[in-house]
Amino acid sequence: MITTPLTDALVRGAAELEDTGRGLRAHRLPAWVRTRFPDPQLLAAQSQPSGVRVVMATGARTVELDLHPTRVSYRGTSRPRGSVDLVVDGDLFGSTQVDGGDHVEIDLATGTPEFHAGTAGTIRFDGLPAGDKVVEIWLPHNEGLEIVALRTDAPVRPVAADKRIWLHHGSSISHGSNATSPTRTWPAVAARLGDVELHNLGFGGSALADQFVARVIRDRPADLISVKLGINVVNLDVMRLRAFVPAVHGFLDTIRDGHPTTPLVLMSPIFCGTHEDTPGPGAMHTDAQGTVTFSATGPHGPAPQLTLRIIRDALKSLAERRADDPNLHHLDGTRLYGEQDALTHPLPDALHPDTATHGLIGERFARYAFEAGGPFAAGSAP
Structure with missing residues (x-):
């Protein structure tokens, strides 16, 4: 498998990418906003990469993504995990729920958060169509995460953004x-x-x-x-x-x-x-x-x-x-x-x-x- 470093050329829909030391976090608001107004609700929302995706051209049949998610839940409530969607040439190929990562559990009565550390997990898609194609990896819209690694069984290259x-x-x-x-x-x-x-x-x-x-x-x-x-x-x-x-x-x-x-x-x-x-x-x-x-x-x-x-x-x-x-x-x-x-x-x-x-x-x-x-x-x- 080939590991490809993620760059701005491969990521769409983010304002900037932050290297956290264990991976890349996609922010939907730039650093100057996060510094001037570090409201916890806004910071959490903008770090959940709704609409953010990795876009690449490749002949790969297998795609793997190591992710370290951070989910927020409220004690006593049931909340489904986020998912990663894989789109091939504009059509949804598959969807896989994320696993592992950190967990912030909030007590509704007091508003007190409790942090539970976790480890990264791997999302894998097999059996992609043969030949060169455009692959989009849509990141979970409802969990913060760090992208640890992108691996494919064939080289990848950026795709020119030609849509409005x-x-x-x-x-x-x-x-x-x-x-x-x-x-x-x-x-x-x-x-x-x-x-x-x-x-x-x-x-x-x-x-x-x-x-x-x-x-x-x-x-x-x-x-x-x-x-x-x-x-x-x-x-x-x-x-x-x-x-x-x-x-x-x-x-x-x-x-x-x-x-x-x-x-x-x-x-x-x-x-x-x-x-x-x-x-x-x-x-x-x-x-x-x-x-x-x-x-x-x-x-x-x-x-x-x-x-x-x-x-x-x-x-x-x-x-x-x-x-x-x-x-x-x-x-x-x-x-x-x-x-x-x-x-x-x-x-x-x-x-x-x-x-x-x-x-x-x-x-x-x-x-x-x-x-x-x-x-x-x-x-x-x-």
């Missing part, structure tokens, strides 16, 4: 929560249908119109941009309407400083009965079987706090007031998943879609954005 880059920012739903594997998150589904290269800046619990994220988007190459805001502002109860609307204006203004004419979709939240009319903060609950559900703890009825209905109205109005930007498009999130969908595709934990619903959302976004007349249709980028 779609840069997307959102919450845990965009991050991929409850999807079973990295190519089954809704942004990955939509990117495949739209034939674009995904750079996913979906961060669980951390889509809060932060200016440093806007600056990252401003400075990154992008042919297409989308921003999905609202649910974290509500379930963390961090803003009132007076602060939220100017924050989103500033977020969009910063993006436009670097991408003045790039097609930009501003998306409001999908339907979530928990927070439609009840503000946050949100709370997490577990039952005797370790099943997690979420609830809203704010007052029901008229209140100064934000709800999803208020957020949607505010974003629609905001987009209308920016009519001087012909490349800004507003998408009501309930077009992707609405109240009727909740009857046939209920959110298992009352907050996040399951794998099938991720697929539904991804397909609907692809139809909206990439088909003829859509904001991301071929030829739409100036």
